[in-house]
Amino acid sequence: MAMIQFKDVAKSFKDVYAVKGVTCDIEDQEIFGLLGPNGAGKTTLIMTMATVYNPTRGEVVVDGHSASAEPDKVKSLIGISFQDPKYDRILSAREILQWHGKVTGVEKGVREKRIDDVLTKFGLAGEAKKRTWMLSGGTKKKIENAKVFVQRPKIAVFDEPTAYLDVPSRLMVWDMIDELRDGGTTVVLATNMMDEADRMSDRVGIMSRGEMVQVGEPARLKGTLKGRDVIEMKLEAPFPELVGEVKHVEEVKEAHFEGDLLKIALSNGRELLPHMINLVTAKGGKVQSVNLKEPSLEDVFLHYTGTTLT
Amino acid sequence: MSKASAVMERDFRIFFADKYMLMIMFANFMIDLGVSGLSLGAMIRNLGFSYFLYIAPGANLITATVASFQSGRDVWRERVIQDTQQYLLTLPVRKNVFALSRLFSGMLRTVLTVLPGTVVIAVLYGLSFQYFLVGLGIMFIYSGAVAGLSVAAASLANSLELFATVRSTVQVYLSFFSTQFYPSSILPPEVAAVSAFNPMTWAVQSFRALQAGTVDLALLAPLGGLSAALLAVGFLMYRRTMNY
Numbered sequence: 222m223a224m225i226q227f228k229d230v231a232k233s234f235k236d237v238y239a240v241k242g243v244t245c246d247i248e249d250q251e252i253f254g255l256l257g258p259n260g261a262g263k264t265t266l267i268m269t270m271a272t273v274y275n276p277t278r279g280e281v282v283v284d285g286h287s288a289s290a291e292p293d294k295v296k297s298l299i300g301i302s303f304q305d306p307k308y309d310r311i312l313s314a315r316e317i318l319q320w321h322g323k324v325t326g327v328e329k330g331v332r333e334k335r336i337d338d339v340l341t342k343f344g345l346a347g348e349a350k351k352r353t354w355m356l357s358g359g360t361k362k363k364i365e366n367a368k369v370f371v372q373r374p375k376i377a378v379f380d381e382p383t384a385y386l387d388v389p390s391r392l393m394v395w396d397m398i399d400e401l402r403d404g405g406t407t408v409v410l411a412t413n414m415m416d417e418a419d420r421m422s423d424r425v426g427i428m429s430r431g432e433m434v435q436v437g438e439p440a441r442l443k444g445t446l447k448g449r450d451v452i453e454m455k456l457e458a459p460f461p462e463l464v465g466e467v468k469h470v471e472e473v474k475e476a477h478f479e480g481d482l483l484k485i486a487l488s489n490g491r492e493l494l495p496h497m498i499n500l501v502t503a504k505g506g507k508v509q510s511v512n513l514k515e516p517s518l519e520d521v522f523l524h525y526t527g528t529t530l531t
Numbered sequence: 532m533s534k535a536s537a538v539m540e541r542d543f544r545i546f547f548a549d550k551y552m553l554m555i556m557f558a559n560f561m562i563d564l565g566v567s568g569l570s571l572g573a574m575i576r577n578l579g580f581s582y583f584l585y586i587a588p589g590a591n592l593i594t595a596t597v598a599s600f601q602s603g604r605d606v607w608r609e610r611v612i613q614d615t616q617q618y619l620l621t622l623p624v625r626k627n628v629f630a631l632s633r634l635f636s637g638m639l640r641t642v643l644t645v646l647p648g649t650v651v652i653a654v655l656y657g658l659s660f661q662y663f664l665v666g667l668g669i670m671f672i673y674s675g676a677v678a679g680l681s682v683a684a685a686s687l688a689n690s691l692e693l694f695a696t697v698r699s700t701v702q703v704y705l706s707f708f709s710t711q712f713y714p715s716s717i718l719p720p721e722v723a724a725v726s727a728f729n730p731m732t733w734a735v736q737s738f739r740a741l742q743a744g745t746v747d748l749a750l751l752a753p754l755g756g757l758s759a760a761l762l763a764v765g766f767l768m769y770r771r772t773m774n775y
Contacts, residue, residue: 271621274775297623307618309541311548320544324537324622352548 222285224249224376224407225270227433229279232265239265241431242279247409252402254422254439255411256522261428263411264304267378270409271299284375300325300374304381304411306365310354314345314364317353321368332371339367342393358385363394370397377401380411395421415518425518429526439518446516446524450490452497453514454483457507466504467497490515534624539636546601546640553644556594560648563590578714587655588738589711591648592673592731596705598644599674600698602637603681606769607694610685620773630769634678634762641674642667656742665746666738672751673734675758677701679765686768705731730757 223246232240240262247253257263268274270281272292281288283295308317315336322332340346343363353361362385369377379398383391398421402408412418418425419439427435427442435442456463459481467476467485472493475486483501487493490513501508516524546552564587572583609615619629649670653663680701688694706712708722709731715723726732733754740747 268617268775273617273620293623293625296621299621301618301621303618305614307613307615309545309613309615311545316544320537320541323540324534324624326623 222249223247224251224284225409226282227266227270227279228282230266230269230276230281231278232262232269232274233277238277238431240269240276243428243431243433244279245426245433245436247407248423250402250405250407251423252398252408252410252421254418254425255409255428256413256415256418256425256518257411257428258413258526262431263428264380265431266428267301267380267409267411270295271301271378272296297326298375299378300369300372300376301378302366302369302380302382304384306353306361308353308364308368310361311352313350314340314353314356314367315349317364318367318371322371325372325374327372335371335373336367339370342397343367343390359387359390362386363390366394366397370401373401373404374406376407376409378409378411381413382410383412383414383417391417415522419518427522427525435521435525439521442521443516443518446520449516449520449524450487451514452485452487452490452494453512454485454498454501454506454508455510456481456483456501457509460504460506463501463504463506466500470497470500535628535632535635538624538629538632539639542602542605542633542636543640545605546598553647556598556644557647559597560590560594560645561651563593564648564651584655584742585714585739586712587652588735589706589731591645591652591670592711592734592738593702593706594648595641595645595670595674596677596702596731598641599637599677600681600701601640602633602678603683603685603694603698603765605637605685606633606682606772607685607688607691610772611689611691616772626770626773630766630773633769634675634682634765637678637682638671638674641678642671645670652738656738658741662741662744662746666741669734669737669751669754672755672758673730676730676754676761677705679758679761679763682765683761683768686765686772705729709735711735728753730754733757 225247227243227245230240230243231238243266255263265274269276270283270288272288272295275289284298286294288295318336319332322336340349345360345363348356348360353364366379366382369379382394386394398408410418410421422439424436424438425442426433459478461478463483464476464478467473472489473485473487477484485497494513498508498511568583568586568590571586572581575582609619649663649666653666658666684694684697688697708725709729710726711731715726718726733750737747737750737754740750
């Protein structure tokens with residue numbers, strides 16, 4: 222059974238619909254990437270699941286409980302790391318984590334151990350007693366993420382979990398999210414970072430203008446963009462006659478030279494790469510380097526929404 | 532119950548995050564009592580009673596007003612400045628429990644804040660321990676009125692200017708349209724009429740009655756009624772901000 226079910230969920234603020242009839246299931250213990258530009262409705266959808274917003278239409282069911290009818294049951298299952306840190310900045314990191322753990326029902330001994338572990342992993346042990354308003358943006362973000370790692374809820378929501386973080390910290394957060402999932406947590410990962418979504422997600426849902434326009438595994442979604450591979454071959458010198466030869470290959474959609482760079486748009490680029498190199502070489506082209514560009518998740522997003530991730 | 536105590540614990544942690552907070556509030560009370568009370572007491576001698584002792588409870592109630600209004604300030608800051616209200620609403624605490632706990636913690640914080648001042652007044656008035664506890668009870672009930680009012684204001688105000696103005700207006704009303712400084716007999720009749728319906732009047736008069744050895748239920752009953760009403764208003768207004 223799905224852990225989270227969105228059933229024709231819509232939410233309007235006055236007359237403006239932020240979410241327009243989303244239907245989607247999120248499976249138990251999967252990492253579900255929620256993609257979309259700012260204003261796509263990701264946060265509204267999450268807040269509806271978290272019972273903060275009442276849906277204007279439809280229903281969210283979390284682990285068999287209706288978010289509208291049983292909000293207390295649903296809230297006890299969810300932990301959210303917000304995009305912008307949301308805690309009292311007059312308090313220290315340790316106080317914030319202690320209180321979050323306590324109010325979410327983590328037993329004291331376990332709570333203190335988890336806090337120590339998370340603070341150590343994030344390299345924050347020395348700053349745990351400082352008031353958080355004094356800390357850097359990256360450190361504040363780590364503390365926001367740490368709340369969920371201390372809670373270890375059944376459903377963890379991370380909204381842009383690696384924003385403001387340096388590369389080692391990003392990798393650390395990714396590993397910790399993986400560990401969380403391995404421990405039995407279902408993860409919703411709202412992000413604008415395509416590499417993050419691609420690396421982390423079992424499936425992604427693409428939102429645009431309040432609608433869920435596509436859901437699927439990243440590889441499958443990229444595979445839907447047939448004919449979007451591009452082979453770039455740098456030759457010793459321009460060789461315009463090659464364009465006609467290359468275009469005889471059935472899978473090739475388009476080919477042209479840009480200086481001494483032969484660009485070939487085709488489907489099944491990975492499979493056809495050796496053949497294309499052999500073809501060019503056989504016709505007298507002297508290949509210096511080759512680059513294969515396959516569709517990225519960003520291309521998928523662009524294809525299905527007609528917008529860029531900004 | 533554990534959820535409610537967790538919510539209140541957070542409020543206490545925030546209020547007393549600065550370890551000098553209690554000391555500063557007590558210092559304010561002592562300055563008010565020492566400078567205003569002693570100097571005015573020395574100037575005003577023809578009332579037939581000690582003016583210093585007359586205005587002493589008012590200084591403590593002003594401290595209580597400031598401490599109680601912090602409940603509204605906390606709510607306002609969460610709604611408007613720190614944007615933490617949505618985080619708080621995702622936590623596994625029922626909204627009603629959450630709202631009530633915030634108000635109750637505001638009252639408890641106030642009692643703790645005015646505890647040293649109440650001890651000073653109890654000593655000045657020569658109160659028994661039982662009457663000292665009644666005095667704390669008066670502070671608790673009074674703080675409910677201010678906490679309820681401040682949370683209601685915080686639930687409506689979307690700018691610091693508006694919230695700060697409401698706070699100033701409430702403090703002016705409580706102090707100057709009451710018998711905190713002057714007996715109703717020497718107030719202008721219109722002001723005296725207004726001051727008869729003021730929680731500060733009921734609270735400060737209740738304190739003065741303790742000095743005379745009386746627990747005046749005729750004052751405590753309306754104070755309790757108004758406090759309950761303002762707490763209900765604060766609760767309902769705050770709850771309304773939680774519905775999206």
